[in-house]
Amino acid sequence: xxxxPEHGMTLIVKxxxxxxxxxxxxxxxxxVLHGHLTPGGGFAGGVIVALSFVxxxxxxxxxxxxxxxSEKAAGILEGLGAIMFLLIAFMGLTTGYFFYNFFRxxxxxxxxxxxxGRPFALFSAGxxxxxxxxICLKVGAGLFAIFVALTxxxxxxxxxxxxxxx
Amino acid sequence: MTEYILCLILFCxxxxxxxxxxxxxxxxxxxxxxxxxxxxxxxxxxxxxxGIVPIFSSLDETPARxxxxxxxxxxxxxxxxxxxxxxxxxxxxxxxxxxxxxxxIREITRLKG
Amino acid sequence: xFCAKESxxxxxxxxxxxxxxxxxxxxxxxxSSKISDFLGSLVPAILVLLSFSFxxxxxxxxxxxxxxxxxxxxxxxxxxxxxxMLVTVNVVALMSTIxxxxxxxxxxxxxxxxxxxxxxxxxxxGAVITGDMFNLFVWLEIGAISSYALVAFGTEGEELxxxxxxxxxxxxxxxxxxxxxxxxxSYTSTLNMADISRTLVAKPxxxxxxxxxxxxxxxxxxxxxxxxxxxxxxDAHPSAPAPISAxxxxxxxxxxxxxxxxxxxxNVLGVAGGGRVLLVLGLISMVLGALLAIxxxxxxRLLAYSTISQVGYIVFAFGLGTPLGIFAGLFHLIxxxxxxxxxxxxxxxxxxxxxxxxxxDQLGGLREKMPVTANTSLIGSMSIAGVPPxxxxxxxxxxxxxxxxxxxxxxxxxAILVSIVTLAYYLKxxxxxxxxxxxxxxxxxxxxxxxxxxxxxxxxxxxxxxxLLLLPQLRSVFLDPAVEVLKNGxxxxxxxxxxxx
Numbered sequence: 002x003x004x005x006p007e008h009g010m011t012l013i014v015k016x017x018x019x020x021x022x023x024x025x026x027x028x029x030x031x032x033v034l035h036g037h038l039t040p041g042g043g044f045a046g047g048v049i050v051a052l053s054f055v056x057x058x059x060x061x062x063x064x065x066x067x068x069x070x071s072e073k074a075a076g077i078l079e080g081l082g083a084i085m086f087l088l089i090a091f092m093g094l095t096t097g098y099f100f101y102n103f104f105r106x107x108x109x110x111x112x113x114x115x116x117x118g119r120p121f122a123l124f125s126a127g128x129x130x131x132x133x134x135x136i137c138l139k140v141g142a143g144l145f146a147i148f149v150a151l152t153x154x155x156x157x158x159x160x161x162x163x164x165x166x167x
Numbered sequence: 168m169t170e171y172i173l174c175l176i177l178f179c180x181x182x183x184x185x186x187x188x189x190x191x192x193x194x195x196x197x198x199x200x201x202x203x204x205x206x207x208x209x210x211x212x213x214x215x216x217x218g219i220v221p222i223f224s225s226l227d228e229t230p231a232r233x234x235x236x237x238x239x240x241x242x243x244x245x246x247x248x249x250x251x252x253x254x255x256x257x258x259x260x261x262x263x264x265x266x267x268x269x270x271x272i273r274e275i276t277r278l279k280g
Numbered sequence: 281x282f283c284a285k286e287s288x289x290x291x292x293x294x295x296x297x298x299x300x301x302x303x304x305x306x307x308x309x310x311x312s313s314k315i316s317d318f319l320g321s322l323v324p325a326i327l328v329l330l331s332f333s334f335x336x337x338x339x340x341x342x343x344x345x346x347x348x349x350x351x352x353x354x355x356x357x358x359x360x361x362x363x364x365m366l367v368t369v370n371v372v373a374l375m376s377t378i379x380x381x382x383x384x385x386x387x388x389x390x391x392x393x394x395x396x397x398x399x400x401x402x403x404x405x406g407a408v409i410t411g412d413m414f415n416l417f418v419w420l421e422i423g424a425i426s427s428y429a430l431v432a433f434g435t436e437g438e439e440l441x442x443x444x445x446x447x448x449x450x451x452x453x454x455x456x457x458x459x460x461x462x463x464x465x466s467y468t469s470t471l472n473m474a475d476i477s478r479t480l481v482a483k484p485x486x487x488x489x490x491x492x493x494x495x496x497x498x499x500x501x502x503x504x505x506x507x508x509x510x511x512x513x514x515d516a517h518p519s520a521p522a523p524i525s526a527x528x529x530x531x532x533x534x535x536x537x538x539x540x541x542x543x544x545x546x547n548v549l550g551v552a553g554g555g556r557v558l559l560v561l562g563l564i565s566m567v568l569g570a571l572l573a574i575x576x577x578x579x580x581r582l583l584a585y586s587t588i589s590q591v592g593y594i595v596f597a598f599g600l601g602t603p604l605g606i607f608a609g610l611f612h613l614i615x616x617x618x619x620x621x622x623x624x625x626x627x628x629x630x631x632x633x634x635x636x637x638x639x640x641d642q643l644g645g646l647r648e649k650m651p652v653t654a655n656t657s658l659i660g661s662m663s664i665a666g667v668p669p670x671x672x673x674x675x676x677x678x679x680x681x682x683x684x685x686x687x688x689x690x691x692x693x694x695a696i697l698v699s700i701v702t703l704a705y706y707l708k709x710x711x712x713x714x715x716x717x718x719x720x721x722x723x724x725x726x727x728x729x730x731x732x733x734x735x736x737x738x739x740x741x742x743x744x745x746x747x748l749l750l751l752p753q754l755r756s757v758f759l760d761p762a763v764e765v766l767k768n769g770x771x772x773x774x775x776x777x778x779x780x781x
Binding site for chain 2: 414418421425428429432435436437438440441442443444447448451452454455458459462465466471515519
Binding site for chain 1: 289292296306346
């Protein structure tokens with residue numbers, strides 16, 4: 002099998018990647034959205050989403066991955082994720098404290114208990130799913146941007162083991 | 168008690184790599200090993216004998232038998248911080264190779280005195 | 281005063297505003313550099329106004345994040361010591377950003393600089409405001425990581441080497457701190473500072489407190505460059521761009537290092553000066569920093585060694601453990617923060633004018649061409665060296681009085697000797713850089729741009745005015761509440777729990 006380092010890996014790897022990249026992205030989004038029910042949440046899901054793009058870069062080469070998400074888009078998404086997180090925090094400030102759970106509602110049947118969320122339901126748990134989505138955007142775009150930046154420095158053909166004695 | 172001793176040994180392995188090894192990349196790996204050992208230490212703190220995972224699968228469960236979930240939250244934060252530091256110093260090490268043409272710390276000594 | 285006793289909702293703004301500024305600067309700053317300049321100066325200005333509104337605070341204000349009561353949630357606690365640190369950090373940051381509007385024209389990608397600067401400011405503000413141990417660690421790391429990137433900002437070979445060394449050593453220190461926090465959590469099963477101190481008083485354990493004391497001394501001692509752990513500082517501080525050197529030497533090692541050390545030792549663990557440990561380490565730092573500073577040929581490296589020496593004074597004063605010692609330590613902390621920031625900004629001005637020459641032998645006689653820089657540098661040097669009536673003289677005098685009062689004659693004697701050595705090398709700096717004959721090379725240099733001069737003049741006026749802080753009226757507003765908090769020791773927990781609404 003001939004390796005063509007400029008254009009990614011071999012044919013088998015490229016074929017499998019075409020099928021698995023979408024699945025990995027979907028899995029990452031699943032982990033983010035169910036962050037309040039199962040282990041994982043924003044950071045772990047964000048890393049998996051970033052890994053799907055890195056998988057694309059490893060299999061097909063840097064140019065194909067940049068076409069799917071350019072460095073500028075990654076930078077903008079990262080900033081948007083952070084601003085969204087801060088906005089959620091500030092919206093809590095309007096009704097009470099910073100990061101307050103502004104989805105709190107009082108149950109009309111029982112006046113003694115304020116319901117804060119319904120257990121085991123997907124659309125509940127206050128601001129946690131929104132925070133998870135914001136963190137996923139920031140971490141995913143940020144990690145991908147870091148990988149793109151690190152691969153920018155190409156070695157000029159020297160072996161990386163120069164000067165290593167031990 | 169033995170698991171804490173093993174955690175300490177891992178910490179010392181990382182510290183040995185940072186202090187003794189001469190290649191920049193090996194120093195970075197030593198730092199990562201130290202971070203893993205501190206995360207492991209936190210996990211061991213939260214453990215309870217016969218404990219189960221701190222996730223409610225149904226409303227009948229009580230938190231009495233669950234392991235402590237707070238150290239797990241702290242570990243998540245510490246992992247993120249460790250990731251950020253690792254990315255930064257790997258980028259710095261790559262740039263150092265570009266400027267000095269070597270990874271050996273005995274030759275990267277322009278600052279003296 | 282913006283803040284009513286019931287709900288102090290402007291407290292989270294101290295971390296939210298610089299964080300929002302950092303992310304907005306990274307999104308919008310790419311389009312034009314004027315937007316990032318404007319954001320970079322607006323944010324510290326807002327923070328200075330907010331922190332001035334807290335001056336004169338006598339009670340303890342507690343803010344619960346998300347409405348969760350401690351010990352279930354994170355709290356922000358503002359008392360006298362916090363207000364002092366907030367005012368110092370934000371004023372020096374404002375002067376640094378005003379300076380860097382013109383200075384950073386020589387570098388590319390100014391928006392990246394402002395993003396990292398505002399993140400570092402977030403970390404510093406968060407560390408002084410928080411009342412929770414792990415939250416302190418998180419803000420510590422945010423400030424430290426952005427400072428690693430800022431030290432390497434110029435991406436020359438030497439700066440990268442300095443930043444790598446600083447990053448590895450500081451990360452190891454953070455890991456020691458994390459192990460200490462883990463041990464405290466496993467014994468007291470809470471992360472809130474007030475709760476930990478209350479629990480440690482209720483069930484004391486001398487072995488644990490001693491071991492955690494050593495771990496925190498290793499960790500925070502490295503961050504504040506106390507002597508066995510100082511070797512990153514003479515490489516890192518000169519390599520950073522000048523306004524960042526001013527921030528690092530002036531406020532980062534004070535707020536992330538010394539403030540955290542003092543808060544934990546006095547208020548949480550209750551060990552005060554730790555017997556003689558802080559005292560001895562402070563004395564060694566004083567002497568070593570001063571002796572090594574005399575031989576330096578590089579302008580900024582001399583100032584970095586001088587920082588080690590002056591931090592030795594501060595740690596010595598806190599190690600005495602008496603109320604007068606605490607007062608002396610805090611007073612010298614503020615004086616040194618302002619004066620050292622001024623000195624590094626002056627060095628930046630010299631470097632800007634002479635196109636990156638920092639060697640003392642090649643500079644000389646710059647007084648005729650750069651009058652503002654020369655005069656403000658004279659004021660800064662005399663303040664640190666301890667010449668009356670500038671602030672540094674009064675704070676060194678109080679340190680020596682405190683040492684004599686606690687019967688540490690050797691310490692007082694060494695402090696006086698080291699201040700003579702300090703005067704010697706600052707006079708050497710002034711003579712070699714500003715006085716003397718102007719070499720032919722520098723015939724055509726000009727004074728720095730207006731904004732840089734403005735920041736230097738303001739800092740030098742503050743330097744002169746700080747001498748007045750000894751007057752009883754000003755002292756009771758600024759310094760006495762801070763001394764009260766530390767003198768209170770483990771009574772901190774009672775003060776916090778009484779004020780939770």
